[in-house]
Amino acid sequence: MPATGHGRPRGRGMRRIIVGFVLLVLGAALGLGSAWAGLNISLDRTATRVGAWQTPLDAGGTDRGLYTRAVVALGALLALSRSETIYFIARADDQGEPLRGNCTYELSGRDLPARWWSVTLYAGDHFLIANPEQRWSFNDANLAREADGSFRLTIARDQAPGNWLPSGTADRLVLLARLYNPQGTVATDPATAVLPTITRKACS
Incomplete structure (x- = not known):
């Protein structure tokens, strides 16, 4: 007992x-x-918006705000100072709907106003998306363009012709456009940048 x-x-x-x-x-x-x-929420309140894209004006440098420092620490997306690079982030399409991995999107536009630029696709956790093609971004050197100089870029799970970024098995998506040595007034006023449109085509 x-x-x-x-x-x-x-x-x-x-x-x-x-x-x-x-x-x-x-x-x-x-x-x-x-x-x-x-x-x-902090980025939504303080960022400059250009269509579906937004950029925190205090990204990079010693004068960046507390919340932007936290984003850098957690996401490692905003590393260089604004004098060198401007970062534009898109988490939604042109209609304001969140970017989802089960949908197909088309980015269309012209060369971004910078000496060198790139567009990279991330999962919602800000990590690169695993895919057999090992393709995560396009830049001004490897992007195929139309005869008039414009471009179209497709984001989809299934392979698409032309410029295609695979969304893999990701649930949410994030796009990051990097503008290195931005041209003209864009460096002083990012709101003047002309950036690609983001159009949702279909969802599965």
């Missing part, structure tokens, strides 16, 4: 440990989620 009695407190103690661990994990997950939500 004494042996049976000794086993019960030990079992209750183990359950408490397991419950405490689960609560700790849930708390950490909720904390990170709320942090990302706060950062996104």
